[in-house]
Amino acid sequence: MEPKKLNFKINNKILYFFRQQGLIAFGALVTALGYTLFQVPFNITAGGLSGLAIIVNHFTGWSEGILFLIMNIPLVILGFYNLDRWKFIFSVILSLLVFSFATDIFIYLMPKLMSNYPITDNILLSAFYAGIVFGLGNGLIFKGGGCFPGTTIIGRIIQNKTGLPLSQTFLYTDSLIILSAGIIFGWEMSLLAFISLFFSGVAADFVLEGSSQVRSAMVITENPGTLKSAFMEELEKGVTEWEVTGGYTKKQCTMLYCVIHRSQINELKNIIGQIDQDAFVIIGLTHQAFGGISFPKL
Numbered sequence: 001m002e003p004k005k006l007n008f009k010i011n012n013k014i015l016y017f018f019r020q021q022g023l024i025a026f027g028a029l030v031t032a033l034g035y036t037l038f039q040v041p042f043n044i045t046a047g048g049l050s051g052l053a054i055i056v057n058h059f060t061g062w063s064e065g066i067l068f069l070i071m072n073i074p075l076v077i078l079g080f081y082n083l084d085r086w087k088f089i090f091s092v093i094l095s096l097l098v099f100s101f102a103t104d105i106f107i108y109l110m111p112k113l114m115s116n117y118p119i120t121d122n123i124l125l126s127a128f129y130a131g132i133v134f135g136l137g138n139g140l141i142f143k144g145g146g147c148f149p150g151t152t153i154i155g156r157i158i159q160n161k162t163g164l165p166l167s168q169t170f171l172y173t174d175s176l177i178i179l180s181a182g183i184i185f186g187w188e189m190s191l192l193a194f195i196s197l198f199f200s201g202v203a204a205d206f207v208l209e210g211s212s213q214v215r216s217a218m219v220i221t222e223n224p225g226t227l228k229s230a231f232m233e234e235l236e237k238g239v240t241e242w243e244v245t246g247g248y249t250k251k252q253c254t255m256l257y258c259v260i261h262r263s264q265i266n267e268l269k270n271i272i273g274q275i276d277q278d279a280f281v282i283i284g285l286t287h288q289a290f291g292g293i294s295f296p297k298l
């Protein structure tokens with residue numbers, strides 16, 4: 001490989017690495033902001049070690065950030081030996097340090113800098129926004145290739161050992177903490193924590209995959225030529241086709257596959273209804289579609 005091309009490739013990798021670390025650090029700041037603005041003032045323990053830190057703080061008065069940091073030390077060591085070792089360490093330590101110290105700084109500064117802290121007295125509204133903001137930060141961390149510390153580490157280890165889905169392991173670990181909080185702070189707070197946990201997952205998925213604006217359509221038809229031309233001309237979409245055989249009828253048909261915008265679904269149905277009412281149509285949810293000149297640049 002030529003020296004110029006090699007240097008260019010190395011520089012791109014370095015820039016990509018720092019961009020990812022910046023994304024992880026920013027995501028950890030956002031999670032800390034949501035945690036201190038909406039969870040800590042109302043003892044909303046939405047699972048994880050961040051929720052456990054609120055419980056321990058209730059009895060000891062120790063700061064939530066330092067508690068979160070201390071509780072994660074054995075989990076980071078455990079994750080080092082059971083997950084991706086150095087790759088895992090780099091992905092989790094940055095988010096751990098930023099979240100822990102930012103949490104304590106925010107808790108100290110916000111009452112001094114804000115005239116109204118907390119910013120709302122509505123606990124339900126706080127639970128909702130706690131989940132949204134915390135989830136947005138979590139999504140940014142995952143998008144940067146990082147891993148938010150806490151029960152995420154336990155969940156990944158259990159998944160590797162048992163094959164259980166990651167969402168299922170989170171349900172077990174986080175639910176245990178939320179139920180413990182219900183005993184201490186009351187069951188109403190436990191219900192609010194479950195609401196926050198739910199919206200946190202929704203927000204994280206939104207950051208990772210975005211809003212679904214495209215749909216994938218599969219059309220099994222005996223009139224592929226006419227339908228294909230209509231799709232390309234009226235919808236201005238490319239079409240992939242291949243021959244298929246009916247499992248019951250053994251009849252030879254053609255399957256057309258194309259990706260369309262959500263707003264074009266009715267137009268697609270109208271085209272098929274006019275040309276081939278006997279066609280079998282499947283419209284699926286697709287989060288992203290890219291390729292060629294639209295391929296995302298790193």
